[in-house]
Amino acid sequence: MAVTLNDVAKHAGVSAMTASRVVNGRHGISADTQRRVEEAIAALDYVPNRIARGLISQKTQTIGLIVPDVVNPFFGPVVRGAETAARRAGYRVLLCNSEGDLRLEREYIEDLISHRVEGLLVAPVSDHSRHSLFSLLRGGFPLVLLDRTLPESECDFIVCDSASGSRRLVEHLIAVGHRDIAHLTDADDTSTGRERLKGYQEALASAGIPYREELVFRTTVDQIGGYRATQQVLALAPLPTAIFTVNNMTVVGAMQALRERGLSVPQDMALVCFDDVEHLAVLSPFLTVMNQPAETLGSLGAQLLFERIAGKAGPRSRRIVLQTDLIVRLSCCVKCGVPAR
Amino acid sequence: MAVTLNDVAKHAGVSAMTASRVVNGRHGISADTQRRVEEAIAALDYVPNRIARGLISQKTQTIGLIVPDVVNPFFGPVVRGAETAARRAGYRVLLCNSEGDLRLEREYIEDLISHRVEGLLVAPVSDHSRHSLFSLLRGGFPLVLLDRTLPESECDFIVCDSASGSRRLVEHLIAVGHRDIAHLTDADDTSTGRERLKGYQEALASAGIPYREELVFRTTVDQIGGYRATQQVLALAPLPTAIFTVNNMTVVGAMQALRERGLSVPQDMALVCFDDVEHLAVLSPFLTVMNQPAETLGSLGAQLLFERIAGKAGPRSRRIVLQTDLIVRLSCCVKCGVPAR
DNA sequence: TTGTAAGCGTTATCAC
């Protein structure tokens, strides 16, 4: 069905090798031959087979990208950033949604290796992802971690400064008068969760507010997790005056739970989180957030990977930490004051 | 560097063929041989090379997916739906963002063909995309169009019912009292733009409201396009009382322009659009929209494609039209009434 | 039950 180089060669009355030379723009071809081959290519709609090429060159011009979910407003831009950078570097991207599932992540990794991607960009599900990833690293396989680090890993990564971001976000809450701040976060097995909890604790400590374990709720960091954890928050007496959720999905669930209970934000409860949502901010400039440069993270991550693939990276792991931006909007409104409890 | 089947075979003291049989779970292998090969596979961390496999079988287990932008809240879910369906069918997805650029789209198509994807899922940039796509169709290449159709094409597609959706949306505006309704839409070269304009006209006609060309603004359907077109709307005198934008990106720009002019929605201007935004709706249930089942569109589109790839599809093109849902929220609020002009 | 030979589409190498 597909037209091969041999078809082109026959059509042009030359050898496959000569046709190959024309396709690849090599020198030392007579003008006449060149023309005939080009005509044959056009006439037959020939498109070179990269699969066959890759078999020889061991280069597939393809990388794998694994994120929990493209629809997540944080990972969407990460994917776009990576894809754009990849295109510019002449690479294609095999996209995989791990759905935060370690088993699925592992399957995808194996599958991508089997597809002979030249490198892997992974936003790991959790610390446990290292079991799937470390054997790659031992083999020197080009790998860059996105958004989360892995313990004891000598691996390139690019993340945002979660601890500092979290600290500044909580400092802001404290500055506008909050003292009882609930924190909805990951289980203890992700670097982002640990760092954000650390920042939360640091902010409290430097304000002289005692850390209270009972204000920290660990959950799955999706909408339903945020919803359930917020229900637990709302069972506290007295209620805290603010909730800080670890990311953009948990905050949605939190909002849902608050609304169900008839609580308004920020009048009855302040609500802040990590991650801004592109566009949403314009439509409804409401949530105070710690914005992460997601698209930059994706494109720089891809650049790190391409350097590694090209062998320009050296044996030491490179670690990039991007800064986050506090965007103050209405959800912890100063003018509204802090709810009295 | 990579471990090959030959390495495994040598390690196990058998021929490559025998090793291959074990890898593929064929019958007729002695228990002892089987064990030795499996040990070798484990010892060497062997992962089969699908590239080589694909060269023989002509199957790469890969499809291409081209959308304008993964970050677009409509296409994000489309991508997830397609990717999930692909995984279930044992396929991987090469994701490409055309950025609404015909040239880029064309490059991607050629590149994906060269990567020997087994089929293509494309949300075409515009009618002009057919120049890149029709030669594929002639060759019988498996192709399914997403979201937009192409004129004169005998090609599978899956879209939403834009005309009916648009009509119902405008009927709603009319029902709550609007008569001067501006419409921000695509240039005339996309099926969605044409259909939505048609629905707009139908709704006006059946309400006995004359169609006024000067209320229709054609623009690029992104944020900046929506912004500029809305500025033009705001130069009208008298102002219309409602704006209906063709999609979720234009509405963001529209909101921006309205806010800059100090106009509130819906008090000063009603605002409705196609496409809902997942999560946003929870955080801020504000925009009245015509929701499209984006994820379903992606997963059904993938299913159509896999049927075609498997040769189960027949020569006739299949055309699926999904229905849309009107979600009434606050942005055309009845209680607020229609602004007097 | 296992192995040999050929070939998928392309390119590197070396002749001519």
Place this chain on the structure above:
DNA sequence: GTGATAACGCTTACAA
């Protein structure tokens, strides 16, 4: 300038 040959890693067809 151009072409024959082998090879990339694997599987199909056939042989032993």
